[in-house]
Amino acid sequence: MTADLPNDQIPIRHIRWWVPATFLLTLLAIRGLSFVSPLPRDARTVLGYGLFWLALLGVCGWVVLQQRLSRALRGGAALVAIVAIAVFSQIDIINDGDARMKGWRWAWQAKPDESLTTNVAADTTIDWQPGEYDYPGFLGREYCAEVPNIGLATDWNVNAPELLWKQPIGAGWSAFAIVGPYAVTQEQRGDSELVTCYEAATGRLVWTHADEVRFDPGDMQGGLGGVGPRATPTIVGDRVYTQGSTGIINCLDAHDGSVVWSLDPQMG
Numbered sequence: 001m002t003a004d005l006p007n008d009q010i011p012i013r014h015i016r017w018w019v020p021a022t023f024l025l026t027l028l029a030i031r032g033l034s035f036v037s038p039l040p041r042d043a044r045t046v047l048g049y050g051l052f053w054l055a056l057l058g059v060c061g062w063v064v065l066q067q068r069l070s071r072a073l074r075g076g077a078a079l080v081a082i083v084a085i086a087v088f089s090q091i092d093i094i095n096d097g098d099a100r101m102k103g104w105r106w107a108w109q110a111k112p113d114e115s116l117t118t119n120v121a122a123d124t125t126i127d128w129q130p131g132e133y134d135y136p137g138f139l140g141r142e143y144c145a146e147v148p149n150i151g152l153a154t155d156w157n158v159n160a161p162e163l164l165w166k167q168p169i170g171a172g173w174s175a176f177a178i179v180g181p182y183a184v185t186q187e188q189r190g191d192s193e194l195v196t197c198y199e200a201a202t203g204r205l206v207w208t209h210a211d212e213v214r215f216d217p218g219d220m221q222g223g224l225g226g227v228g229p230r231a232t233p234t235i236v237g238d239r240v241y242t243q244g245s246t247g248i249i250n251c252l253d254a255h256d257g258s259v260v261w262s263l264d265p266q267m268g
Helices: 018-036 041-065 071-088
Strands: 091-095 101-106 177-179 182-189 192-199 205-211 234-236 239-243 249-253 259-263
Touching: 041 071, 177 234, 192 239, 205 249
Parallel strands: none
Antiparallel strands: 091 101, 177 182, 182 192, 192 205, 234 239, 239 249, 249 259
16 A cells, blocks of 8 residues: 555556556567668667667656655666666767668777787889779779679579688778789777788788878767778779878879878878
């Protein structure tokens, strides 16, 4: 009975059923967004996070403000909200590159690129020659994302793809520019932003150029893109042109990665 409680408070067992049900239904609605919403995927992700916190903090806030509920219940709701905010502030969400959550890690843990060695300079000079199927920049030769005059087996049951090599590289959103047997990209390894050239047939690193900068937007604008450079190199003749995440523009010799010229807008 509630008559024996001070201030006519309602005990925990008499709380209305729709309070937890509201939170559960909101979670189901968030899940449903990924299937039925016409919004772009990145907008669904942001909306999903927003609805989750609106439901959690909304229910907790409602409970805290209900004077007729027991002190234990109101205190518990406040504690849940505080703990949830404290814990979530120490979590980094890992996106899959397509605005979907694929995992998480504690904020104080090293990020994957920070576990890679930054001492990767390769003292190699290569014979740089163009090839028939070059893809020397973003969207290829004619900026149309096509490579002409090449045939691919489309029946993978008959001709299944075979993994030839796998190479861990640093963070970033830079694609590869390909000339002849070599593929050039940008990647972040710890505090070094690298331009790297790999042998396409083997994955062997042949040369690198490093700038001691790091772009890490965290949860601010651009956070879904994660750490590292965003731009794909452009190759013209035997020159590799890159723009790093902080604006540094490099012109490198494609034979060995040495600097022809470099411009850092932040340095004036």
